[in-house]
Structure formats: structure tokens, C-alpha cells
Amino acid sequence: MSTSTGSAGTRRVNVAAARRRQALADGWKEFARNRAGLAGLIILLAVIALAAVIPLFAPASVLDVTQVTAGRNEPPSLANPLGTDPAGRSVLALLIWGARISLVVGFAATLVSMVIGTVMGMAAGHFTGVTQAVLMRLIDFFLVVPGLVLAIVLSSIIGPGIATIVVAIGVTSWAGTARLVRSQTLTVEARPYIERAWALGASDAHVIGRHVLPAVMPLVLANTTLTVGSAIIAESTLAFLGLGDPSSVSWGGMLKSALDTGAATGGYWWYVLPPGLAIVLVVLSFTLVGRALESVINPTLRGR
């Protein structure tokens, strides 16, 4: 910190920065104390790393059904540690390639959901009168309406594909976040410093952007981690129902072809177990990280 040369103004900024860094360090210490959360984080980083480097070890050509060398539905062996699928492709390669789609769709859908949820939640908490009434009805509607059925309707109309799934999940899953953000917005706006900002002539945009948004962000972040997990489940479900991109490999798509080709009733466990276990592992990791983050942000949850 350049306290010796800086004016009073920059010094104040630097103090704020230092305090923020300190808060982050404290938060990390608190997070690291939660062993389950830490384990989840390590697993997630490992899966992401694996999905990132897979093209170096198993090029996309191993997914091409016209270039297979192994037989169909082969049980696990040294050459194919997890056996082969009904087209003769290595299940292990499919599994790791599938992680890319699942993770990308999970993150993208969550981003859509978070942006809609945060904006709607802040607006519903900040504004009053007709705007609030309309927004609340909208939030209530999306909270109650069966999300998967609506997502099915949306994606079957737009047509199958990755972008469709992202939109369908994002559009149907934001209401929970919006409700959370709204109640946090109400809490924040009841505080005296907001009154001070109003008294100084702040605009709606200023109050929302400079005061409310920073205050709700930590909550949104913890919620994001939990939402990625449900988004990955939703993605696999939609893909399982045949709404995914048929030309790309995903965990849900693998399970769909397992059902379609009778792998489950035929006893080909190596094609049914791995994709599902992968989903459970990744979703569970996101849940554990999310819960750990929550307890960092909300100290009353600690020790529970």
C-alpha cells in the first residue's frame, strides 16, 4: 500500500481494499474448516481439469461411431476400463467427454437463471406498487409451475439442442433465487445507510447498483453453487428425454441410449452405472461447496 505518497482519498480506498482482502482470507479459512466443502471443491477442480485436457489423450475421433475398433457392449477390460457402449465406443472416453457438456450447460443455465433471478428479485424488493405486484405474481407463478414440464414444452417447441436446454433450464429455475434476493433486498433497504443515500438524492439505479447489489451478491454466489447442481440434473433429465443435442455426448444422453438399447434390462451395468455416478459425484460436490459457502456467509448456520 502506498500510504506514504497517497492522498487521504486513496488511503481510504486502500484501507477498504485491505479490509476486503482480509474478509476474503477469513472467509477462506472458514470455508477450509468445512472438510466436506473442501472435498467437494477438490473433486470439482479435478473433474474440470480432466474435462479440459481430455482432447489431448482421447481425440474427438474416439467418439465417432464409424471409427470404432472394439466390439459392441464389451465388458470392462484393460483396453477399455469401463467397457464399450452399444456402438463399440469406450465408455470411459464418452464419460469424460460427456463431462464437458454437462458442466458447460450446468454453468450456462445457472448464469441465465442467476441473472434473471437477481434482477427480478432486486426489482421486486426495491420497487413498490404495481411493478412490485406484477413481479411478485410472476415470481410466484414460476415458483409453483412444474419446472421440468415447462422446460419440456419450451425445448420441444424450439427444437432439441444445447442452447435450447440452457434457455429452458434458465427460464424455469430462477424463481427460488428471485425470492431469496427479494427478501435480502428488503432487509438491506431497511438499513439506515440506504436512507442516508436517499436523503443525499440517490437514484433508483444508484441505490440498486451501489448498495443493494453488493449486499446480495454473496448470497447469490452461494445459491449459484447449489443451482449448478440442480441445473446439471435438469440437463441430464432433458437429455434423457431426448431433448439434448443428439450429435454430442452427454451423461444424460448416454443414459438415454442405455434405456433405448435395453442396456439396463440386458445387464450391461458398465454403461448404466458410470454416467449416473458421475452426475451424483459432481452434483454432490456442488451441493457440499454451496453449503460450505452458505455457512461462510451466514454465520448462524455454522455447526449445523
Next chain:
Amino acid sequence: MSNALSAADLVPGEPALDEPPRASSWLRYAALKAGGAVISLVMVVLLGFFAFRILPGDPVRSLAEGRRVSAEQMELLREQLGFNDPLLTQFLRYLADLAQGRLGYSYTYSEPVLNLILDRLGPTLLLTGTAALISVVLGLWLGQRAAWHRGSLFDKTQTGLALVFWSVPTFWLGLILLLVFGGGLHWFPTGGLVTAGTTATGLPLLWDVARHMVLPVVTMVAVVYAQYLMVMRASLLEEMTSDYLQTARAKGLREDLVRRRHAVPNALLPTVTLIFLTLGGLVGGAVTVETVFSWPGLGLLTFQALSAPDFPLLQGTFVVFSSIVIVMNFLADLLYRFLDPRLRAA
């Protein structure tokens, strides 16, 4: 709790001067909630119509996909299905039909959508109702036990197990059960509502249905109970810091009675709304579970409608599914008002 309920019910309303009489406030509450439910229903109806007309994608082209259909035939189809009329005309016709209980005509089954849905409604209500009941009882019971013995081995295993089950995709668990019971053990039937070609009636028929229900119900319960467990656990933990429990202990109540008579009833209240809010998720689970186990319900019908694709049918299942969930949530709001003495007296 039941004492408190009836006592408050019997006391005639003695409204304070600055408060409106209770009956009118109750009516106003019910009217407010009913209004909200009606708006949601209207939104479902609007969404059911406009999603299928405004979003990119041509129903007729999807219908003709993979079949040899000439441009003239497609045009004829469009004309027959009324897609060439102005949007407003189509919308008014849709509303008029809906008012008479007509949900359109299924392309694939050549049958009115309403008939198809009514046929499938029973099995779905049976499956989801049974699964919901079991998961609520199981989840709430395990949740309150885990919270009361917080930090114990029971708490840790149950919370851990719930988190794992919560991360399991419903349809995958179904596939696993299919793998175990369809491929290996043959303890339970793995598909359908009854054994194909059965002529059984009465008790043998009930027994047959019950056996067919085992695997789908187990699948749904395993995935759904976890959230009730977590909610109940959190709710009771919140209650456990309250002073009135200390009072109850101070007057010499056994620990068991403190839990059953004082803490749990209060902790149950907030779970009611949440239970009904999860109904939408239950319906989503029904779609995949019914698909995996070929259970002839609305969920399987939804799947068949989207695979065809049969848009009037899909629109119908969406409207019916959503309406059921909205009405149930409205009832939950009324129930909550009735269950919570504080709100009832207000």
C-alpha cells in the same frame, strides 16, 4: 397443538376496535390467495397457447419430420389444424374450447386430448400421491430426529445420505432398479400398471397394482424425501433455540414430551408451504419415473407427446399438470392459515 386449534376456534370473535372482524379478514385472505391462483391459472392458459404459436419452430414441420410429406399436404394440414387463421381467431377458439373442457385433438392418437388425459390421470395421482405421502412422513420423521440428536451418528449418516440421494437423478435411480430387478432379481414387475393380459378383479387386482407400484414409488421416494428431511431438520434446529422449550423443561416435562408436544408442532408449520411448493418437482419426477417404468400416467403421456411430437397433447398435459399444482398450492395457503394460530387470530 390440537387443543390450541380447537380452543381458538371456539372462542367467539372479539375483534379489537382498530381491527376488522376476523371473518372478513379471513375472507379477504382467501380471496387474495384465490385471486393469485386464478392469475396463475390464466398465465398457464396464456403460456399454453402462445408458447406453441410464438416461439420459433413450426409444429407442422416437426409433425412431418421424417415422413414424406409434400408441400401441398403440409399446407392442407396447416389449414385443417387452423394454423392459417389469424392469431386472434385461433386464440378465441382455444379459449372457447377450453371453457367447454376441450383441450384439442391429438395428432398421434386421433382422439380428444381430454379423454387421453382423463384416462391417465388416475395412475399418476396414485403413483405421485403414494410417493408424496411416504416421502413426507419419512422425511419429516427422520428430519426431526436428526435435528433433536444434532451432531450424533444418526444425524450425520441421515444428513449425508439425504445429500447423496438429493444429488441422484430420478431416472438414473429408476434405471438402476430396472437393472437389478429386471436383469437379475425378479422380485417385482418392472413395467406397467398391471400384468399384461390380466383378468384379475377385486383383491388380486389390487395386489397386482401394488406389486407394480413398488419400484416406481421407491424411486420417487428416494429422491424426494431428502429435501423434506433437510427442511424439517433446519426448521427444528431453529425452534430448538427458543425459550419456551426451556420453560417446558423447567416445569418438569420429559425430554420426549418437550420434543413431541412443543418443538415439533411449531417446527412443522414452515414445512407445510415448502412441501406443497415441491409438488412441481414431484410432477417432474413423475415424467421420468413413468417413462422408465412404462407407468401409464400423465408423465408417460407427456414423454410420448414430446417424442412424437404431438403439440396439442403436450399443451394439454402442460395445462393440466400446472393447474393441478397451482390448485394444490392454493389449498396449502388456506391450510397454512388454518394451522397457524397466530395467522388465524390476526
